[in-house]
Amino acid sequence: MNIWILMPVFNDWESCAILLEKAEVELKENPTFNYSFAIVNDFSTLPIPDNFENNFNNHVKIIQLNRNVGHQRAIALGLCFIQKELPCDYVIVMDADGEDRPQDIPLLIEEAIQQNGKIIFAKRTKRFEGLWFRFFYKWYKFFFRLLTGKTIAFGNFCVIPYDKLKNIVYVSELWNHFSGGILRSRIPYSSIPLERGVRYAGQSKMNFISLVMHGLSAISVYTDTLAVRILLSSLGLIFIALLSIFIVAGIRLFTPFAIPGWASFVVIGILIIIFQAFMISLFLVFNVLNYRTQQHFIPALEYKNFIEE
Secondary structure, three states: OEEEEEEEEOOOHHHHHHHHHHHHHHHHOOOOOEEEEEEEEOOOOOOOOOOOOHHHOOOEEEEEEOOOOOHHHHHHHHHHHHHHHOOOOEEEEOOOOOOOOHHHHHHHHHHHHHHOOOEEEEEEOOOOOOHHHHHHHHHHHHHHHHHHOOOOOEEEEEEEEHHHHHHHOOOHHHHOOHHHHHHHHOOOEEEEEEOOOOOOOOOOOOOHHHHHHHHHHHHHOOHHHHHHHHHHHHHHHHHHHHHHHHHHHHHHHHOOOOOOOHHHHHHHHHHHHHHHHHHHHHHHHHHHHHHHHOOOOOHHHHHHHHEOO
């Protein structure tokens, strides 16, 4: 069984080396696994350690990018490269910092074999990040469900049957967010509960702004769904505003509770709300129509432009 393990790396060579050592130990216990590692070097500013590939019995192939594209896009480019150049049975996607545990790889592969063709994600049951990260992560999942109607409870750590790669690499949404793109593609997937590990070395490169952008990228995968939901909300707001005008007029004309001049100010304020909601709706409609007519970025067709060697 041939397996390629894909990891994007930006300067995190120390953690990556530790993970490769631990992964080799885990995979050697199963003689049916013929494994190799594909490291996507996301234009790191720190040099690759000497003899990095040779230290792991030539099981490592480093894919050099000619510019920094970010974690999610590095995964997309790596998947395209494997699909075109490195045929195998399964591809494992995981982070190189240790938070995706090597001992969970056999569990994912076993589940993929049993599920017969599905992509299998690691659904996190326990996290070790700080309080603020967990707080904002819960809000991210809440807003993702509110705005898209979908639930996302997993990240990048997964196993992909090779025959599904030919479909995945043509999913344009993969360029923005890996797991969100899989959700949007409707390619069959499942998940198993696994704990999240602890970083081996160094500090995470993700800051608050990066986390916010990561969340927005996931939501952007469902641009049309998001636009329709906001459009319906705007129409609901317009309906409530019109109803409020009738209520104000009724109070002004048929009750003794009206204060001189107040009805005019209230109606003007409501009309401003109606105008803003109408303009938002109009903008979203044209934005979605324009998005649907544009030619989207297809990773499988463009990936060679980003690979140096």
